[in-house]
Amino acid sequence: MKEIYLDAAASEVRAVAAGLLASGCRLTATFAEDRTAMEACFYVYYVFEQPGDPRYLLVRTPVAASRPVFPSLAAEIPAVNWQDREIQDWFGLTAEGHPNPRRVALHDNWPDVHPLRKTFSMDTVLPPLEGERHLFRPTLGEGVFQIPVGPIHAGIIEPGHFNFAVAGEPILYLQLRMFYVHKGIEKRFEQLSVNRAVYLAESISGDSSFSHGAAFCQAIEQAADAEIPERAKRMRTILLELERIYNHVADIGAIATDVGFVIANAHASRLREMILCENEELTGSRLLRGMVCPGGLRRDWQWDQVEHLSAVLRKFEREFSDLMRIIETSDSTRDRLERTGILHPEKARDLGIVGVAGRASGVNRDVRRDHPYAAYDSIALQVPVYQEGDVLRRLQVRVDEVRQSLGLIRSMIAGLQPGNARVALPPLPPDRCALAAVEGWRGEILHWIRTGPENRLERCKIKDPSLNNWPALVEAVQGNIVPDFPVINKSFNLSYSGTDR
């Protein structure tokens, strides 16, 4: 399913965007590429989702190297606030009209470098980083205190810095400083051959290894005009859903832990382990790594592996029902989760919140249904949507999706025909662009590539759903008490590595 490109001059972008928004389109991502060596300009892309059309629409505008300024839509569409600032940081293009054009990806103590420009070498050794990393906005007033947290947090989680302003227990304002785990992934993609780059895609966010790997391979397949076999589509669908299940059940347990219901987490983490072990039976890796490849899957399954999967899922389903009965009949748990960390539907819509968090706040979107890939076009997916937007509903979306995923996998197994799990791809033609989308367990994952000569990439843009959703956390915690922050944060469970890349 190919995307549509629409060229527009920088001066026309606002009018084009306004027209698209008026017709119900939604801006989901913005990014840039450096074509100064080939075409003497940069390109900035605005990725729109069209209502009722599975094809994404990319508005592309050239930006002259001599006047490195692009029209930022962040003032009208807060959803791209961070992404437009990223373009500034990575490429040194000025986001014209951005209401808050501060650095977002590069910390303030970085020198004036633009790592995704072609003239910037991957091996550049930056001087020691000294001085203030980020100036938080002052929050003043009688009895207002600031609580700095991080980058290293108390639990076994990823690093990032949170600055809370509180008056007594309630949180007035939360500011985030991310990009502590930025490791140059998008630049690294430009160095690796495509076959090696699959492994890099699997390391964008470890808990979404298969989703990111599959998105990357879809982009490559599309650039090569290749179709993967039916069996491979079904196998990918099964593995994507297994990834969703193991992460959702872990989150359900973690949410229970954060309101002090530890026994529920003991069962939930045992169930996650059950799926991780099954992942290994199916792929040789507990995180489903080393399985997906351009053209299909690296390893095919024997029938006994598929039967084993069916048996494990039957056991899982029984145990999952028991777990949910324990959680749902606990009044004190419900009391802590209901009306906690509310993200209002209109805010979710304005901020472009995707995935589980979006669906708990009235955003009726799911890439599997709206832009089908793998074998999702053969399924009528009922997307669970709630309006309340609290922790309980984010939990409930996960519960609904786990049950749905179990059914999905069963129907995939039922239709799994013998055949090839992989086709050989033709040589990758240079200078092709392709956009691939996958509904990872957190939400919409986008990979955009431009191919280069000799099986390499000129550019690989990664958008993890976490990048869209961090601002939702800021909104959801306001007015809640500090002790509820962990459970609110966990109910979003965003990937720092996926955000920071």
Add this chain to the structure above:
Amino acid sequence: MFKILRKSAQTGLVTIRYPEAPAQVSKQFRGAPRFDFANWRDARLAAGVCPTEAISIREAGDTRQVAVDYGLCIYCGECAAADPAAVQMTQQFELAAADRRNLVVTAEYAVDQEGVQCELRRMHQGYRPEEANEKLARKVRDRIHRVLGRSLAIREVDAGSCNGCEVEITALNNPVYDIERLGIHFVASPRHADMLLVTGPVTRNMELALVKAYRATPDPKVVVAVGACGISGGIFGRNYATLGGVDQVLPVDVFIPGCPPRPHALLHGILLAVGQIEQKGTPQ
């Protein structure tokens, strides 16, 4: 309440007995690759597909030096698929080593005109420290083990990981691996810790936080580098945003290979660092 108790009774005991009893792993599991160095004909096949350049080649005239670095390996199996005659995936995961050099195997071959390896001239597997150094090191180690060997508090530090290692480290707390049965627990502050368990290639942005966490950890302390990234930078390598491994910043006591290391491998490495288990070495 009754429901909860009944579920617990129904579930029974799920905790494994590793390391007392051997680990039960799937037949499909990909552990370390084993190389048939004596009969290896052409290392270029495997080196050409390795995503992290864990298999590297240096050519000089009619000589080829091949180095296999288990600290860079991500256990993907590409090498075994490209050259099944010389490379086999094993189920070995107890790879943790106290010396980075113990994770590297080098072999020197004579090559013919076509670039085929015709003779294994020399091989170097692992590393033996000088006797005197070893004695001294052992004395220091023994002292640390006496202090930390019975109850161990770990502070986990993500210094740039993709969060894959965190998935597996978190699993150590589940009822199946139940790390607390071994007197080991994870703590919230480096000030309460005996061990720093560090993941990730160490990003420039986490460098300072990692050093501060190390300084805040009371002596005696041990540092364990986890995963291909923690050991060597892994697939990210060393670049403008990363330093290429924990030992670029801190003295590391034990390295645990894997991408990510499975929970058993983490347990093995942690116990190795406090002298409760022996080093196993790379596949022979």
